[in-house]
Amino acid sequence: MSVVRCDGIVQIYKAQDVEVVALRDVDLVIDEGETVALLGPSGAGKSTLLWLLAGLLRPSAGRLWLDGADVSRLNQRRLDRLRAAHIGMVLQNPARNLIGYLSAAQNVAFAQRAVKRDRPRARDLLHQVGLSDAGDRPAGRMSGGEQQRLAVAVALANAPKLLLADEPTSQLDEESGTRVVELIKRAAADSGTTAVVVTHDTAVSEALSRTVTIRDGRVGAEGRSGEDFVVVGREGAVQVPPEYHHLLPPGSMARIEELEDGIALRRAEP
Numbered sequence: 001m002s003v004v005r006c007d008g009i010v011q012i013y014k015a016q017d018v019e020v021v022a023l024r025d026v027d028l029v030i031d032e033g034e035t036v037a038l039l040g041p042s043g044a045g046k047s048t049l050l051w052l053l054a055g056l057l058r059p060s061a062g063r064l065w066l067d068g069a070d071v072s073r074l075n076q077r078r079l080d081r082l083r084a085a086h087i088g089m090v091l092q093n094p095a096r097n098l099i100g101y102l103s104a105a106q107n108v109a110f111a112q113r114a115v116k117r118d119r120p121r122a123r124d125l126l127h128q129v130g131l132s133d134a135g136d137r138p139a140g141r142m143s144g145g146e147q148q149r150l151a152v153a154v155a156l157a158n159a160p161k162l163l164l165a166d167e168p169t170s171q172l173d174e175e176s177g178t179r180v181v182e183l184i185k186r187a188a189a190d191s192g193t194t195a196v197v198v199t200h201d202t203a204v205s206e207a208l209s210r211t212v213t214i215r216d217g218r219v220g221a222e223g224r225s226g227e228d229f230v231v232v233g234r235e236g237a238v239q240v241p242p243e244y245h246h247l248l249p250p251g252s253m254a255r256i257e258e259l260e261d262g263i264a265l266r267r268a269e270p
């Protein structure tokens, strides 16, 4: 089953007099157990998409299904309940995921207070992120890296159907980063957790099952098992990846050549 389904999602921020179109016509389906790296340059719309998938924002236009439920048909209470029961989120700023005066174990316990179901034990989670010895120190006094690992443990505390993480390894060394990725992959394999991880870290994206690249508010490219594909958008638009800009720079004109199984774009000098 699809855990995430985006159908023509548009997200517009209104700030005083200006409107910013952060996402335009995003179509995306993510199935149970997939682990997706969300890539793209700064300002592309990655965090916005993550907030939508977390149910923290409602799309300006288009339709969004989370765990089979049409978000536009859920009132706030039911959306909040779906979020609490099935979605784990790691925000970009690690400290914001945690309660500063509680210890690591208390933070995990707090996340687990409301949901009654089979879920990982706090001790196991903390062990898996390398925080077994974190002791009674309050989370607010931990290093950025420790907070980041704890935030991942907290997000997985209720064995969520959907794990969303914004740059969860940005402050980690290679070893801790690998641990976090292994934990996410294990959650996917053991509990069917679907993960969407915003990352600039190629070690992370290569370890996950699929990549989705957002550029200028659109899904421009996808990668599966090491192979990259451009995505033909709703209006037939295709984004030429930056690594080909020297051959076909943005703003240039191209001739279309028909092939048996597709087309070729050749730079034309007008």
Ligand SMILES: Nc1ncnc2c1ncn2[C@@H]1O[C@H](COP(=O)(O)OP(=O)(O)O)[C@@H](O)[C@H]1O
Residues within 6 Å of the ligand: 013, 014, 015, 020, 021, 022, 040, 041, 042, 043, 044, 045, 046, 047, 048, 049
């Ligand atoms: N709360 C907001 N109000 C106005 N504009 C915003 C807001 N959040 C993000 N944006 C704008 O939306 C676009 C996408 O932002 P974002 O989703 O944060 O991109 P990314 O995470 O890929 O860097 C950017 O142009 C950004 O400036």
Ligand SMILES: [Mg+2]
Residues within 6 Å of the ligand: 046, 047, 048, 092
């Ligand atoms: Mg961001």
